[in-house]
Amino acid sequence: MEAAAPNAPEKDPTPWRLFRVFFGISAVTVGGGYAMVPVIGSALEKRGWLGEEEFYDLFATAQSFPGPLAFTTALVAGRKLGGAAGAAAGALGVLLPPFAAIVLVGALIGRFGDLPAVRAFLDGAGATVPGLVAAMVFKMAKNRKWSLPRVLGVAVLALALVLAPKASLPVFLGGSALCYLLERRWNS
C-alpha cells in the first residue's frame, strides 16, 4: 500500500505549466522583483513543486546573478524544476506580460501624451521618482551593518559613478571585485 506523500506533486511542472504560473504572477504583480518573489515562492509551494526552504535557497542563488530579480528567480526555479526548457518557459512567462503592458501604455502615451492633462499627470508621477529612489537608499543604508571599509567603498564608488556614469559597467564590476577582496581581508 502506498500512501501519498503530503504535498505530493499532483501535476508535474511541465514547461507549459511553469510558463502559465510565471505569466500569471508577472501579469498581476506591480512593483518589481521584491514584490514578486514571495508570490512566486508561495505559488510553487502550493503546487508542491518546491519546499519553502528550497525556494529561498534558489532565491539566494538568483540574487547573486545580475538581472531583474523576478527574471533570474524564474530562470533558476524553472531550471531546477524543468531543466533548460523549464528555465526558458519561466523566463518567457515573466517577460511577456510587462512587455505587452508597456507596448500598450507606450502606444496610448504616444497618442495622447501631448494633451496638457496627460502631461500634467505624467509630470506629477515622474516627480515622485527621485523621492522613491532616495527612500530606497535611506532604507538600504539604515539596514546595513556599517564599517569603515564599507563607508569608504560606497563613497568612493558613488563618486566615481557620478563623475563617469557612462563608465558604470567597469567601475561597478571593478569596484565590487575590490570590495569583495576587502571584505574577505577585513573579516579574516
Next chain:
Amino acid sequence: MEFLSLLWSFFKIGVVSFGGGWTVVGLIKAETVPRWIDEAGFSSLVAIAQATPGPVALNAATLVGWKSFGVLGAVAATLSVVAFPVLAVAAAGLVGRRLRLDQGALKEALRTGTLAMMLMTLWLLLPKGGLDPVLVLLGAGSFALAAFTKANPLWAIFGAGAANLAIKLLFGGS
C-alpha cells in the same frame, strides 16, 4: 548603427543590474538621455515603468526600444537586458561547483556596489534648475511616504500624478 548601439547600451545595463531595478535607472538615464529620449520623457518613462507590472529595467528597455525603433526595437532592447543574466545563469550551471566564492563577502561587496549605483541614480534623477515647487513638494512627499510608512509606492505615483493634474486644472499653472 543606432540600433546596435541601443542594444549595446541595454546589454551593459543587464550586466550591472544587481539588487533590484532601481539600481540601474541612473545608468539607463546616462545611456539614453538625450540620445533616444528627452529629460521629461525619461522621468515619465520611469514612473510608467514602475506603475506597470514587471521589473523597472525591463520596462524601461521595452519603452525606449519601442519609442525609437517600433516593435522590433522593443523586442530587441528587452532581450538585450536579459542576455547577460541568461548567459550568467547558464555558465554558472556549467562551472558552478568548481568556482568557490565566499558568499558572505560577495553579498556585502554587491551591497556596496549597489548602494553606490543607487546614489548615482539619485544624483542623475535630481532635477537641475527650473524647479516647479509643486513637483518638488510631491517628490518630498513620496520620499516620506516610502521611507517612513509601509504604503505601496504605487500610491505615491498615482497620487502625485492626480495631485499635479488637479493643481494644473485649478490654477492654470504653466
